[in-house]
Amino acid sequence: MDYIQLFWESLGTLTLNKTRTFLAILGIVIGIGSVIALVSLGQATQQSVSSQIESLGANLLTVEPGSTSENGVRGAAGGRTTLTLDDAKAIMSSSQVTTVSRVSPEVSRRTQVTTGGSNTNTQVVGVTPDYAIVHKVTVDSGNFITQRDVDEMAKVAVIGPQVVTDLYGDGADVLGKTLRINGQTLIVTGVTASKGGSGFMNQDDIIYVPLTTAQKVLFGQNYLSSIALEAKSADVMVDAQDQVGYLLLARHNLKDPTQADFSIMSQQDILNMASSTTGMFTSLLAGIAAISLLVGGIGIMNIMLVTVTERTREIGLRKALGAKKKTITTQFLTESIILTFTGGVIGAILGIAASFVISKLTSFPFIISLKAILLAFVVSGGIGIIFGWYPAQRASNLQPIEALRYE
């Protein structure tokens, strides 16, 4: 068999009926295009979530009350009251803990915040100065919470840019202004630089107050919401997790780590959790797109069946002239593979273009997934074979006399 000749012949046949060929590949174009666009979108989301989590701080460990379940998904932690400031101090001063460089005890609560004219519901976090270093918070104007503020239980607040906008209006000069939380008046002494982010992870919609002020003046609680730890380097994260874990177990009089009334999550744990979520989201999108690809494949099969019926006489003639079954099968398979592969190439181009447009319209990065493109080519070729097989078999099994008689 002369495959080059066969290829050109098939290509020639397909260009004879351009409208039909175009409509036949449209399904594949849309299928492959949406697979690539949606997978790229999913990966862009994943990357954007990862970079936001990374911006929360490097080498970060978070101790939270409540235990960790097997899959790293925390149960309701809010009600637990097991972590205290003494725990935090112990971690800092203990000789057992050699791998932690900074400790940031934190009290955090969502609450209503008012000024004379407006109010907002936001996250109020009681912190010590180390919070800024551990969580990479920088200040745009004024100062962050100082040790003196903490020692003196000062009624001061450092607010995020989103809070500025919500309470005082965009770009207002807020230093020295006041705001009220739970009936207490606090003076704004600083504004943090924007970190970006949105939704539940908005780092700009936060009010920082001294830890002592939060505990004793605002919320009246002695326990901590969490303790953030900065490990000395990325290599000792696991050691730090162990050391702090055993220290806290001992302090809480617990022998068995499975009974721990706290959990220690590293940045990596959070990242893994988030990427497994976004990964699931990506596969879901890809799954939906794959269905449209399947529909496209059925479209190809339909067109190929019509083609076989239409060309019954031609097939009969070819067989009369000596074409073997395999030759006829190859001819029709070649046609359907050319169809789906062309559709795959066009779809890949459109999919890349679509993900470029999406990245321009949103803050997501523009990612071309090479794997998705390769997969698209393999899959589109594969669809050509799978959905072209049955029509090709039908063609090759035609009996020459019947086919020649066919009108």
Next chain:
Amino acid sequence: MKNNNAIIQVDHLSKIYKTEAVETTALSDISFQIDKGEFVAIMGPSGSGKSTLMHILGALDLPTTGTYILDGENVGKLNDDELADIRNRKIGFVFQAYNLLPRTTALKNVMLPMMYAGVSLEDRTVKAEKYLKMVGLGDRMGHTSNQLSGGQQQRVAIARALVMNPSILLADEPTGNIATIQAEEVMAIFQHLNGEGHTIVMITHEPDIAEHAKRIMYIRDGKIQKDGNSHKQRKARRFVS
């Protein structure tokens, strides 16, 4: 009756079609032989079995019983692909409806059987050009089928039938679709080819076309009714090779 010159040897051949309840005997126990270099016309009314005979002779269908030996090969025992190979190498078909590939040039149509035989592109082109020139279409090789008249299309089909240098040329109502004057040309080509030694088997229901053959075989109700030399073989004119 048998001799070494036989190119077609048919012995006690029957063909019975079975549909649900009905059995139809299309050919019943016929035997004959055709020698190398003969020009035979097979005649008969519709329903006589001549089309069935042509299908079997063309290796398009298999006999129910009996044997058919074409150029030394027992065709009755072959599978689909082996039959395709026999058709490709030993039989040159000329159909009533020409059966050229639509929107394909005369040259490519003639090259088609050689493609299935695995002949190289160069050899295919050279041979196809040679045979198109032979049937007087040297100046129309690049024309597609729909740009050619019925007679011209049939001549392309004859060129296509000849390129593989087959043992027999099998023509099924070759003049059925074309004008008388062009039919005369086709017959002239057949007589010329026969003169060069080609064996031709032609099925027709037109007596004046059949008269161009050397031997005429009449079929009726699946049996050979008459088989003999054409008394006055008509000489076709107009063809100049």
